[in-house]
Amino acid sequence: SSASTPIRATLFPGDGIGPEIAESVKQVFREADVPIEWEEHYVGTEIDPRTQSFLTWESLESVRKNGVGLKGPMATPIGKGHRSLNLTLRKELNLYANVRPCYSLPGYKTRYDNVDLITIRENTEGEYSGLEHQVVRGVVESLKIITRQASLRVAEYAFHYAKSHGRERVSAIHKANIMQKTDGLFLKCCREVAEKYPEIKYEEVVIDNCCMMLVKNPALFDVLVMPNLYGDIISDLCAGLIGGLGLTPSCNIGEGGIALAEAVHGSAPDIAGKNLANPTALLLSAVTMLRHLELHDKADRIQNAILGTISEGKFRTADLGGSSSTSDFTQAIIDHL
Amino acid sequence: SSASTPIRATLFPGDGIGPEIAESVKQVFREADVPIEWEEHYVGTEIDPRTQSFLTWESLESVRKNGVGLKGPMATPIGKGHRSLNLTLRKELNLYANVRPCYSLPGYKTRYDNVDLITIRENTEGEYSGLEHQVVRGVVESLKIITRQASLRVAEYAFHYAKSHGRERVSAIHKANIMQKTDGLFLKCCREVAEKYPEIKYEEVVIDNCCMMLVKNPALFDVLVMPNLYGDIISDLCAGLIGGLGLTPSCNIGEGGIALAEAVHGSAPDIAGKNLANPTALLLSAVTMLRHLELHDKADRIQNAILGTISEGKFRTADLGGSSSTSDFTQAIIDHL
Ligand SMILES: CC(C)[C@H](C(=O)O)[C@@H](O)C(=O)O
Ligand SMILES: CC(C)[C@H](C(=O)O)[C@@H](O)C(=O)O
Numbered sequence: 001s002s003a004s005t006p007i008r009a010t011l012f013p014g015d016g017i018g019p020e021i022a023e024s025v026k027q028v029f030r031e032a033d034v035p036i037e038w039e040e041h042y043v044g045t046e047i048d049p050r051t052q053s054f055l056t057w058e059s060l061e062s063v064r065k066n067g068v069g070l071k072g073p074m075a076t077p078i079g080k081g082h083r084s085l086n087l088t089l090r091k092e093l094n095l096y097a098n099v100r101p102c103y104s105l106p107g108y109k110t111r112y113d114n115v116d117l118i119t120i121r122e123n124t125e126g127e128y129s130g131l132e133h134q135v136v137r138g139v140v141e142s143l144k145i146i147t148r149q150a151s152l153r154v155a156e157y158a159f160h161y162a163k164s165h166g167r168e169r170v171s172a173i174h175k176a177n178i179m180q181k182t183d184g185l186f187l188k189c190c191r192e193v194a195e196k197y198p199e200i201k202y203e204e205v206v207i208d209n210c211c212m213m214l215v216k217n218p219a220l221f222d223v224l225v226m227p228n229l230y231g232d233i234i235s236d237l238c239a240g241l242i243g244g245l246g247l248t249p250s251c252n253i254g255e256g257g258i259a260l261a262e263a264v265h266g267s268a269p270d271i272a273g274k275n276l277a278n279p280t281a282l283l284l285s286a287v288t289m290l291r292h293l294e295l296h297d298k299a300d301r302i303q304n305a306i307l308g309t310i311s312e313g314k315f316r317t318a319d320l321g322g323s324s325s326t327s328d329f330t331q332a333i334i335d336h337l
Numbered sequence: 338s339s340a341s342t343p344i345r346a347t348l349f350p351g352d353g354i355g356p357e358i359a360e361s362v363k364q365v366f367r368e369a370d371v372p373i374e375w376e377e378h379y380v381g382t383e384i385d386p387r388t389q390s391f392l393t394w395e396s397l398e399s400v401r402k403n404g405v406g407l408k409g410p411m412a413t414p415i416g417k418g419h420r421s422l423n424l425t426l427r428k429e430l431n432l433y434a435n436v437r438p439c440y441s442l443p444g445y446k447t448r449y450d451n452v453d454l455i456t457i458r459e460n461t462e463g464e465y466s467g468l469e470h471q472v473v474r475g476v477v478e479s480l481k482i483i484t485r486q487a488s489l490r491v492a493e494y495a496f497h498y499a500k501s502h503g504r505e506r507v508s509a510i511h512k513a514n515i516m517q518k519t520d521g522l523f524l525k526c527c528r529e530v531a532e533k534y535p536e537i538k539y540e541e542v543v544i545d546n547c548c549m550m551l552v553k554n555p556a557l558f559d560v561l562v563m564p565n566l567y568g569d570i571i572s573d574l575c576a577g578l579i580g581g582l583g584l585t586p587s588c589n590i591g592e593g594g595i596a597l598a599e600a601v602h603g604s605a606p607d608i609a610g611k612n613l614a615n616p617t618a619l620l621l622s623a624v625t626m627l628r629h630l631e632l633h634d635k636a637d638r639i640q641n642a643i644l645g646t647i648s649e650g651k652f653r654t655a656d657l658g659g660s661s662s663t664s665d666f667t668q669a670i671i672d673h674l
Pocket of ligand 2: 178
């Protein structure tokens with residue numbers, strides 16, 4: 001991590017507010033002397049004027065080659081006949097685990113104090129198979145696929161994460177009382193992996209009960225691992241506990257050690273280009289990327305500056321009840337470095 | 338509703354704490370002069386000594402004939418090779434809509450004030466099809482089925498409920514950005530029905546976003562309608578907002594106007610028979626049954642006595658932080674009648 005040999009990382013600013021918040025990350029990284037050289041590619045729902053396409057081979061190759069990347073929001077058109085770009089990236093880069101740390105931000109009050117949860121979501125299969133068809137008029141079906149391979153892989157990741165981050169417990173979230181074969185296989189894989197980590201407590205919690213317990217007392221949980229759709233739902237629920245998707249980082253882990261960090265909030269076209277967006281989620285995601293690169297000093301310095309700025313409360317964007325612009329908030333973070 | 342012509346209603350006390358809390362309902366109804374004669378049947382996971390079976394034809398016929406019933410908790414064995422009794426009842430009685438009113442109990446403090454939500458869950462299909470199989474070793478799939486008929490039926494119920502209960506808005510909860518055909522059909526049906534109710538506002542909310550918004554600000558919602566699994570998840574989440582499943586009523590609506598009210602919490606075998614269980618959920622469910630029978634005076638009287646007792650706070654069961662027995666709490670409700 002010396003300044004003379006920069007690490008190359010891919011940057012997909014994305015749609016809507018993406019470019020503004022990506023700019024914020026670039027500035028903060030520059031000011032913090034992070035030895036990263038960004039390789040920027042456009043991936044998004046606007047047609048790229050140069051390539052006439054949404055997602056180029058070069059964009060994918062850039063992540064594969066660099067091994068690390070950061071992505072901004074990409075709009076998901078409903079029923080427009082093309083797949084979500086988020087999904088395409090997950091499939092193409094085999095991003096099998098989505099890790100979302102979710103912790104209360106000091107000084108930013110919600111109904112919940114001291115939330116500290118990690119959701120780890122299987123990111124490639126389950127209800128996201130894309131396999132759907134009409135059986136007869138008025139009767140449609142979709143296939144949920146659970147495989148031993150993907151379940152073991154994400155369970156391994158979850159237990160390894162728990163162990164290496166000093167966490168105590170992994171909860172596998174499921175609905176195996178109804179989906180005995182699919183969610184049953186997922187649980188079986190989690191149990192197999194759990195046996196290899198006797199120092200980590202392991203429990204199984206039914207998804208409906210899990211959601212009830214999370215809103216009653218999030219401190220009951222530590223690391224949660226689950227199939228795709230449950231992860232989608234629970235990670236958003238957890239984000240809600242601490243203030244919303246504008247504040248929670250996310251990182252996708254792919255085979256071969258690829259890490260693609262991402263802001264999971266929307267592209268907010270209504271405020272795009274107006275210098276109003278909150279860059280926190282993308283900044284904190286960029287921090288998870290630094291941790292993946294083991295640049296912990298830089299990660300700590302930037303994370304503390306972000307949390308310090310929010311905690312101080314003088315500069316907050318509108319979504320947090322303040323009236324700061326993206327650039328003023330970014331400058332305040334830089335001043336906190 | 339004259340005392341001389343009693344209405345017959347079916348009662349399934351169920352497993353675990355079921356008999357105790359059913360006793361509480363019977364006492365309160367008796368003291369409030371509710372003109373109901375219970376027809377009690379055992380349905381549960383213990384073998385019935387008389388019939389050697391979990392669920393008899395007579396039990397089902399009783400609900401069909403009476404048109405109304407009340408059920409206590411029934412344990413769902415995981416992976417014991419027989420279907421959940423809850424599910425069997427839903428299928429056999431064609432209980433197509435599960436209605437769960439969820440409101441803050443005056444005087445019982447949680448993190449949320451003034452919650453007032455109605456979740457209406459499609460109760461017969463979706464992820465609960467029971468169709469699962471292993472494709473090859475290590476690859477299993479389950480089928481989610483969405484039909485036009487069931488979706489229209491539950492959407493009709495939701496809009497009719499909203500209109501007849503003076504509600505303003507129906508939100509259809511979905512994941513049609515991923516499951517375009519299945520959840521897409523569900524939404525299409527909701528839209529068709531919405532057009533017949535121009536006085537009711539209609540919106541569509543993606544399930545992950547819905548969960549986030551519910552924990553941030555439940556007042557954003559009013560009546561929510563959704564496919565089976567999302568209903569399972571969201572109704573429990575909502576229950577968590579106001580204190581848990583021990584406090585929330587539930588009623589299942591079947592074709593031909595059948596109403597089977599039920600406590601949706603577990604059978605709590607650890608405290609069964611100890612006079613410690615909280616009968617509130619079953620009592621409030623019994624109240625929804627009275628409303629279904631249009632016995633609104635009795636319903637109001639009993640509901641007020643329950644809420645008054647909890648609000649007063651002198652008699653509360655252990656799950657609500659008190660030390661009252663089931664029978665003392667029940668007596669306090671009777672004193673409030
Ligand atoms: C946009 C959508 C396809 C996506 C998902 O469902 O996975 C989003 O909700 C997320 O969690 O990243
Ligand atoms: C016990 C279980 C089968 C049931 C369900 O999943 O529907 C329960 O969670 C419920 O909500 O009634």
